[in-house]
Amino acid sequence: MSESLTDSELLVLGLVSEMPRHGYELEQVIEQRGMREWTQIGFSSIYFVLGKLEKKGLVTAEKPTGVKTKKSFLMTEAGHQALIAQTLSAITTVRPTYSSLLLGMIHWPTLQRDQALNALSERGEVIQKEISRIENIQLDQQPLPDHVEALFDYSIAQLKSEADWLQKTLDYMTCKPWNT
Template sequence: MSVKLVILGLLMEGNKHPYEIQQVINERQMKHYIKLASGSLYYAFETLGKDGFVKVVDVVSDTKRPDKTIYAITEAGEAEFEKLFFEQLLKKEHMYRPVYASLSFTSYIDQDKLERALKGKIEETETTLKKMKRLYAEKKKTAPLGNLSIIMRVILHLKAELGWFQFLHEAADAGKISKIDEDAEALLEEFEI
């Protein structure tokens, strides 16, 4: 997701310092569905400022800390926000996942290590699922439906992912993950494919 869209969207809610934007991203658990490289936030603010999409409205001085530059979205920034919003909304999604490349070569890896790694993926997915369910419970009465729908989709995705990793773990544990399964049709029915 475009870091510029996130910044402009959060500035639509009100003027903020880049650190406040980072705080909101953390509070809303956006890291689970928005990819932001560390340091990209400040660079994006700089670029948005040069392009006239944000402007400095205040600089707060504190003797114990560095100055905080407060930004506001401009009229041009609002137009850019709308443009980025629809670009992102209508962007074709690809199903690339790092795990797919690994699963293509399960025959060539130590099967016990594979089974343990899949168990770790199950635990990681369960932990993230619990966090997202807690976030949904916290936000369900205060967040707009658009925001809630993101959390809902992440939860649905994580539930499917958890079932898939459990299936892979069982196959690895039974020594079947690297073999041709004569009963693959039954697997498709099990997953309602």
């Protein structure tokens, strides 16, 4: 496959690989599985993504039989091969992430000391709440398949790592003389 898929395309293709689905069913699965905790796809873009996958020949639409029957999508053989290739690529490829924190830190000198330190403290509090929120979602959805459990663990570990960094940075910045 020469063209890589967007994250949204890979997500939708993977869900269609499980069974034929229409857009509303995809939205329900995304919501039920808590997938919005680790990926960005809006309900309004699901049919757009399905259309792109269909144009690429990775899914095909079943023609509805009834008047109110929704069009379901099935994965093609090309879609199956693309799913395998893109899944392997997603697992092995490291891509940079761009946190708003980095953009804020680069402009640190524009802030007064109290503003800057309070902003970091506030972020730390928000991170702790987010860790609790995700841990509660993970707990509420038990039992989870191992790979889904790993997704939640990964998100929590990232947040905990940032919380540790925030605390070390606050400790360091609090003890140092203020310089810009």
